Amino acid sequence: MSMIRDMMPGFELFQPATAQDAVALLERYGDDAWALAGGLDTFDWLKDRIKRPRAVVDLGAIESLRGVRAAAGGGLEIGAMTTLTEVSRDASVKESYALLAKAAGLVATPQIRNQGTIGGNVCQDTRCWYYRGGWPCYRAGGNICYADTPASMNREHCVFGASRCVAVNPSDTAGALVALDASMVVLGRGGEKVVKAEEFFIGPAVDITRMTVLRPGEMLTAIRLPAEWAGAHYYFEKARDRQSWDFALVSVAAAMKVEGGTVRDVRLVANSVAPYPMRLKAAEAQVRGKTVDERVAQSAGDIAVRGARPLHQNSFKVPLMRNLVRRAVREATATTTA
Amino acid sequence: MELIQRTSNPWGQEVLVRISWDLFFIALAAGALFCIIHLVLRPRWLKREAAAAKAPAGFVSGSGAASGAGSERVVRHGLTARLFHGVMAIAMIVLLLTGFLPKVGIQFGQWLTLHWIFGVVLIASIVFHMIHATFFLRLRDILIGPRDVKEWFQEIRYMLGGSTPPAKPGKYPVDHKMYHAAVTVAGFAAMITGVLMMFRIDTPIFARNPYLYTDSTWGWIYVLHGVGGVLLVALTITHVYFAILPEKRWITRSMIKGWVTRGELVAHHDPARWDPGNADDRAAAAAKIARESA
Numbered sequence: 214m215s216m217i218r219d220m221m222p223g224f225e226l227f228q229p230a231t232a233q234d235a236v237a238l239l240e241r242y243g244d245d246a247w248a249l250a251g252g253l254d255t256f257d258w259l260k261d262r263i264k265r266p267r268a269v270v271d272l273g274a275i276e277s278l279r280g281v282r283a284a285a286g287g288g289l290e291i292g293a294m295t296t297l298t299e300v301s302r303d304a305s306v307k308e309s310y311a312l313l314a315k316a317a318g319l320v321a322t323p324q325i326r327n328q329g330t331i332g333g334n335v336c337q338d339t340r341c342w343y344y345r346g347g348w349p350c351y352r353a354g355g356n357i358c359y360a361d362t363p364a365s366m367n368r369e370h371c372v373f374g375a376s377r378c379v380a381v382n383p384s385d386t387a388g389a390l391v392a393l394d395a396s397m398v399v400l401g402r403g404g405e406k407v408v409k410a411e412e413f414f415i416g417p418a419v420d421i422t423r424m425t426v427l428r429p430g431e432m433l434t435a436i437r438l439p440a441e442w443a444g445a446h447y448y449f450e451k452a453r454d455r456q457s458w459d460f461a462l463v464s465v466a467a468a469m470k471v472e473g474g475t476v477r478d479v480r481l482v483a484n485s486v487a488p489y490p491m492r493l494k495a496a497e498a499q500v501r502g503k504t505v506d507e508r509v510a511q512s513a514g515d516i517a518v519r520g521a522r523p524l525h526q527n528s529f530k531v532p533l534m535r536n537l538v539r540r541a542v543r544e545a546t547a548t549t550t551a
Numbered sequence: 552m553e554l555i556q557r558t559s560n561p562w563g564q565e566v567l568v569r570i571s572w573d574l575f576f577i578a579l580a581a582g583a584l585f586c587i588i589h590l591v592l593r594p595r596w597l598k599r600e601a602a603a604a605k606a607p608a609g610f611v612s613g614s615g616a617a618s619g620a621g622s623e624r625v626v627r628h629g630l631t632a633r634l635f636h637g638v639m640a641i642a643m644i645v646l647l648l649t650g651f652l653p654k655v656g657i658q659f660g661q662w663l664t665l666h667w668i669f670g671v672v673l674i675a676s677i678v679f680h681m682i683h684a685t686f687f688l689r690l691r692d693i694l695i696g697p698r699d700v701k702e703w704f705q706e707i708r709y710m711l712g713g714s715t716p717p718a719k720p721g722k723y724p725v726d727h728k729m730y731h732a733a734v735t736v737a738g739f740a741a742m743i744t745g746v747l748m749m750f751r752i753d754t755p756i757f758a759r760n761p762y763l764y765t766d767s768t769w770g771w772i773y774v775l776h777g778v779g780g781v782l783l784v785a786l787t788i789t790h791v792y793f794a795i796l797p798e799k800r801w802i803t804r805s806m807i808k809g810w811v812t813r814g815e816l817v818a819h820h821d822p823a824r825w826d827p828g829n830a831d832d833r834a835a836a837a838a839k840i841a842r843e844s845a
Contacts, residue, residue, distance in 0.1 A: 349558035356568050356773050357766060376663060377752060418660040420653070
């Protein structure tokens with residue numbers, strides 16, 4: 214199928230200086246526009262000639278999209294174009310939201326984190342190679358999933374949330390943001406809207422061609438972390454084939470509020486097991502209000518994987534996820550930073 | 552404009568994918584255009600109908616509705632038929648909404664589940680209707696025969712200014728019969744392909760098997776499903792339009808409450824061809840129709 218070529222295909226390049234100008238351009242070109250953040254997802258698509266946008270809107274010159282700042286009403290606001298290295302090293306993020314700092318620090322390699330942005334990381338497309346290879350699957354507008362056949366290579370695909378398409382959300386930071394109950398600031402033709410991270414990511418049951426609620430003409434401008442979850446007990450773990458550089462096979466993010474040894478509130482999220490970062494609400498209910506011990510951790514893990522429907526090559530994800538959830542519940546109560 | 556979406560499969564063969572979603576908007580526009588044209592021409596037809604109703608010879612006047620005999624209630628649709636119509640209408644509306652709303656930007660995660668569940672409801676109601684209509688109603692009331700075609704041409708000539716008014720129909724006028732036939736064709740196209748498409752998703756009814764057919768055959772199934780769907784959009788718009796027209800409300804009322812008055816019956820139907828209140832007349836009308844058809 215596809216092969217990355219050296220030459221970039223032709224397109225019109227725009228480098229707006231403001232977010233409003235960027236949105237106007239995205240809106241003007243609609244489906245033919247492509248928002249360029251760090252370029253790490255983009256350039257594969259373009260060089261492969263799988264995506265053929267007429268206009269590329271480079272967001273790199275928009276200063277307002279960069280940096281970590283205090284949010285009105287408490288918490289932090291992170292510009293969408295802030296690099297993953299900046300997020301992982303920022304003192305305020307590390308101090309109050311170590312879960313996100315850790316997740317960002319585990320993305321790919323140092324070079325990629327220097328170039329990649331948090332906005333690009335959460336908005337990146339799925340890594341399903343049938344889709345990225347240009348096969349005319351459901352997600353590409355066809356009517357079949359090539360990753361879900363008896364002979365498919367689907368070791369990395371989903372065990373939950375499949376709806377015709379079995380691709381997973383590949384983002385490391387997405388699970389952490391859902392666990393932190395973050396809000397995503399979206400700018401579009403109707404102005405600014407704020408969407409909960411949990412609702413920002415969508416599965417194929419809602420729209421089989423998109424991973425997020427972003428529509429043509431819209432862009433993510435910032436991510437807000439609520440003060441409510443600042444300094445909670447956190448845990449993040451990413452299981453992958455190569456520790457040096459790889460996408461997650463399963464990742465688990467946990468945020469807990471613990472008082473006197475009892476879990477007052479908890480948010481547990483698993484990613485790379487479903488087409489979206491998946492809240493583990495039944496496991497949360499098992500943990501909430503309890504003093505965590507081995508029995509609670511074990512049962513939370515067992516509950517978390519209930520209803521899993523592995524494909525023929527990814528059954529291993531079920532015990533892997535079960536054990537990561539157990540460890541997250543066990544460890545999160547023991548430390549404030551993972 | 553592309554009417555049908557095509558793609559190249561991994562083996563380089565060109566296969567169908569589905570209809571273009573533009574067809575949905577074309578169906579909406581076609582349904583709306585039909586209603587607008589009818590609304591524009593309607594006053595003229597109503598005037599002619601009113602004039603014809605006053606004519607003494609060759610016509611059964613609708614004024615009987617005001618008389619004592621005319622206000623007598625006659626059953627047009629039994630409870631079973633009305634319940635079927637209600638269930639089918641709800642299922643059809645849910646199917647159209649769940650099928651097309653996500654394509655116009657109103658997205659919700661349950662659309663596919665609701666779609667197949669109400670698809671099953673629709674199929675069950677249609678199967679019931681077929682049995683009921685075949686064994687408990689007069690099936691020929693709704694079938695289009697040569698006489699209907701002749702009367703349809705007569706009706707068109709009259710609508711375009713001809714002087715000879717069309718003959719009064721039996722239980723269903725020819726345009727109702729043609730609408731029923733169109734819904735039957737579009738509905739069966741959508742239902743049969745819909746059942747096959749259920750093999751592509753997880754349901755408790757079938758074991759999922761997306762490999763039942765080749766991608767080329769699946770493409771045709773998707774296209775037929777889409778064509779049936781957009782036809783039903785246009786047909787539903789026109790159906791609702793006629794149901795709310797003041798001069799058709801007696802028909803809508805009969806589908807809700809079941810009855811028409813004797814006056815409405817004689818004003819709009821030929822009792823020789825359909826008289827639900829008189830068993831002898833019905834037998835006589837059936838014999839007459841049989842003779843005429845022979």
